[in-house]
Amino acid sequence: MVARGLEIGIYDAQRSIVDAFNPRLGLPREQAIEALRAWLRRRGSQPSSLLRVAGHWPHARAGLTEVLQVLL
Template identity: 45%
Template sequence: MQPIEAPTAPIAWHRFDAATYDIGRGEYRLPGGLTIGLYSAERTIVDLFRLRHDWGSDLAIGALKRWRRARESSPSALLSMAASFPKAQPAIRTALEILL
């Protein structure tokens, strides 16, 4: 009998500046006293623009469009957060100018 090989998912490692780790990150309580750290929608959009060379600009632009349709979206808050990410900020600013 031959061993069964389990399917594997592709893994990509990324290294980020430790100073940006907590930007847009919140801690949320789960049942049982556990907590989980999650990034805000704005931080997720910033990360999509930062990694658009890997994941594609269409994903970043699509997420930005969906976020803009939300009532609580604030382009100024997004740009304020993007200021901490100089590689993503120009692309986010340009995309927002086109969408607005």
């Protein structure tokens, strides 16, 4: 999507959570964890599919894996 000359990617919930755990984006870790918790409460959420998506972004995968181990 392009708005006012800025290209903005629109993704599914899994990709958004992976992005939230990417330290390069500088989002607060608490927000990333809360997004993950909300997603895990959804019917049909599959942590394995989330980790598969995260496999493409190693900077995000480490933090995400750590939090998933604690929450699950």
